[in-house]
Amino acid sequence: MTGYLELTGLHKRYGESIAVHDVSLAIGKGEAVALLGPSGCGKTTTLRMLAGLVDPDRGTIRVDGADITRLPAHRRNMGYVFQSYALFPHLSVARNIGFGLEERGVARGDITRRVGDALALVHLAGLERRRPRELSGGQQQRVALARALVVHPSVLLLDESLSNLDAKLRDAMRHEIRSIQKSLDITTLFVTHDQVEALTMCDRIAVMHRGRIAQIGTPEDIYERPAARFVAEFVGRANALAATRDGGGIRIWGAAQPMNDPGWPSFDILIRPQRMRLLPSAEPTGDAMRVEGRVLRRAFVGDRVEVLVEGPGGQLTVELPSGGTLPEEGTAIAVAWRPQDNLIFPPDAA
Amino acid sequence: MNGAGRGLSLLAGGVYALILAPVVVVVALAFSADNFIVFPPSGFSLRWFRALAGNAPLLAALGVSVQVACAVTLLSLVIGVPAALALAKGRFRFREALTGFFLAPLLLPTLITGLALLLFFTRLRLTATLPGLALGHMTVTVPFVIRMMTTAFATLPHDIEAAAATLGAAPWRVLRRVTLPLALPGVIACACLSFLLSFDETVISLFLSGPRAATLPVEMVHYVEGRTDPLIAALSVVLIIFTLIVVVAVERLVGVARAVSK
Missing domain, CATH: 3.40.50.300 (P-loop containing nucleotide triphosphate hydrolases)
Known part of the structure; x- marks a missing residue:
């Protein structure tokens, strides 16, 4: 070069x-x-x-x-x-x-x-x-x-x-x-x-x-x-979710995920908060990535709203444009995102 | 009203009164009409100022003091400013040790410095000479200048010399166009204080003076040993006024220079 x-x-x-x-x-x-x-x-x-x-x-x-x-x-x-x-x-x-x-x-x-x-x-x-x-x-x-x-x-x-x-x-x-x-x-x-x-x-x-x-x-x-x-x-923010293996399948927060195995012994999946969406717990998501949790807190930041979701594997933040209807705090909720938005890395060494 | 309470203000006033009270006595005595030091004076006159104007030994000593102080001021700046620049900006071994070494004379009682200089200068035939006196005073003023200027150079605005360098100024141009102009208030203050320190220096001067080279403070000490008239009070008033003029001038000059450089 x-x-x-x-x-x-x-x-x-x-x-x-x-x-x-x-x-x-x-x-x-x-x-x-x-x-x-x-x-x-x-x-x-x-x-x-x-x-x-x-x-x-x-x-x-x-x-x-x-x-x-x-x-x-x-x-x-x-x-x-x-x-x-x-x-x-x-x-x-x-x-x-x-x-x-x-x-x-x-x-x-x-x-x-x-x-x-x-x-x-x-x-x-x-x-x-x-x-x-x-x-x-x-x-x-x-x-x-x-x-x-x-x-x-x-x-x-x-x-x-x-x-x-x-x-x-x-x-x-x-x-x-x-x-x-x-x-x-x-x-x-x-x-x-x-x-x-x-x-x-x-x-x-x-x-x-x-x-x-x-x-x-x-x-x-x-x-x-x-x-x-x-x-x-x-650069930007990201939710880090630990992935586990279960007989060939990959699970996040205990839920089976429709994604390919990168082949590493263990790994984390990082997802940008604004690439995630919220949907009612019962609604099916087809071939999207998905975890279940409940709304812990909502923060209004003006042009957007940050929703903190707590689940079996920890917490994650979902960022939504403001103005829409929001789930109440404490509601059971599903978080979904597209597999192509996964950023896959080995677990944090630090 | 500012933060200081009434009690503190009163205390400060009391301390000032204590410090300035002797000066009031001296000023009153200077205008005395008496033949001897009596306080309060029985009458007032300007006779001791007239006597001062006719006292050849004291006037000669004043001349010596001014010459020595001028030489001391000039040489202290010529030696002290570059030394401070090197200590503040240089990157070399033993810099810390050297800084301490140059400041050490400030910690030594001038009585000891004076005695040591007397023993040392006798062999060099420098006692009772103007160069000897000037060198003696410089043991006080040079460390002082180095100390003040090291601080002045070290507290220049961050990156300002680097900025001049990136704009194409060679190191000596940076010094001339940026470093020295910004350190000018410090240089002026150092010059005036060196002059006053030298002019006022008594202990070292007592050791190094002789019949042909006595500074004003030495001559004053000798005068009050033998005489008890208010002449010395009149001289003190003249010195107080002179010192005040210098201090006010420094304040103005440095104040103006500060304003220009900020």
């Missing part, structure tokens, strides 16, 4: 703990890839190695074929948007954005023009003379983005860039950053622990877990065909 940005066998340890373990990744020109994972999975360390802020112990980083692994940060030409934005508090918005151009020796007139263009791009025209502390969080975020983009970096790196914004603003910025990224056709690597961010802003997602890449794929691949149990449980 070759790409515009190529990481090969990147490895970094801090003392006893391995932060990044043999990470390899190839990203095409203009592609947006998310590094998704829980905190401490090594995603930010990977990003900092790309920017030259952390030295890898092993491995190489190539941009457009050139090995930049040992190049200092200031000679890499990468745009980096920090989680804290890291704007220069002593400089105006215009000087903040022009900083990289000044360091590159761009003529003063060109700097003014390009800073103006960059401000227009992020919808902040007219705020040139403000200080960072006089801006709202969203505006600071835009300045940080403009500052990173104005130098025409070869790669744009974003570190949890939306995590400090409130929910509404985050939605707006998500779309805005994605459309800027597409219109500039800039190769981009996002680091995020927010799956919605990863799913909506990127062409592909690399899910990281304990320093390794657990799976790389399109958002749909990751969600519908998770390659590892960790991916299935981290």
